[in-house]
Amino acid sequence: MMGPEGFSRLVDEHVGALVLYARQWCAAPEDVVQEAFLKLVAQKKEPDHPIAWLYRVVRNAAISASRSAKRRQHHETVAASRGPSWFVPCEAGGLDVESATAALQELPLEQREIIVAHLWGGLTFEKIGPLAGCSSSTAHRRYLEGFLALRKKLEKPCPSQPPIRS
């Protein structure tokens, strides 16, 4: 079973990416991620790949929460999903946070979740495929398609940073 130190390290390293991943579906991603961590602790046997397990649990819970929220208040959910920024304001990066958030939000969900899981979650496409319900090659193809779309959208970089050289 995972010890306190391992669990604490797991929280520190993956909570942000998991929140970003859950944010693709629901407006309250923190609750979903927190419950996922608690479910992981309550497991009698530690999963073989805890990070992939967490992403799967977060995805299922976020989709479920999104459906419940849509049934209750559709308009409030949409407004809340576009409210806060998805990233910490950039200090040394080369992209504007708001632009990156907006560009990501405009991507189709099937591409967006794969980009988030691979880029910030660190999951391989072999892990992302079963997670997203497709093959690893399909996940990789969607990833590339999403990045091509992002490049078209991100023409204007962060004002405080030099633009991306293309």
Place this chain on the structure above:
Amino acid sequence: MSESTSDPKLAALEKSLAALVPVPGRIDRDQLLFRAGQASVRSRPWLWPATTALSIVVTAGLATVLALRPTPAMVERVVYVPSPPSASEPSFQARTTAPMPSTARLDSSIEEEPSLLASSAEYIRERNQAIRWGVEALPPAPSVASATPTPSVESMLGLPERKVEPGSLFPLKF
């Protein structure tokens, strides 16, 4: 399969995007760790409810058995309460533990009694023998021939004996 893009333009964009740090949101790390500790301890939440349910079932069963148990049958028992000993009468224990008088003593006492008590003393003696040794121990009954002749009515009345002919048991003739 290649994990990253082969296009340098896309690789640069990938690197720039990866440099962005996702907002952790309003998750309180300390609260999360505290709740995780609670969740890890709560590994057997069914234990105490199951114990409580088992105790309730056992209690209900015992109560049912107690309520449906048949009433015990009334048993009458004779209890001997010793009475205070009196000076004229020996105690119950003394009477019960005292040895029965032997037949010889009874016989000797009978010989000294008047003739009125002779028959009852004989009866008591034979009764004691039958109780102690069985019916077979009783002396054989005296035969009719050896029995003492019964005194006739004339002798008891003081009249002269009258001879009775052997063949005439019924002297009256009609």
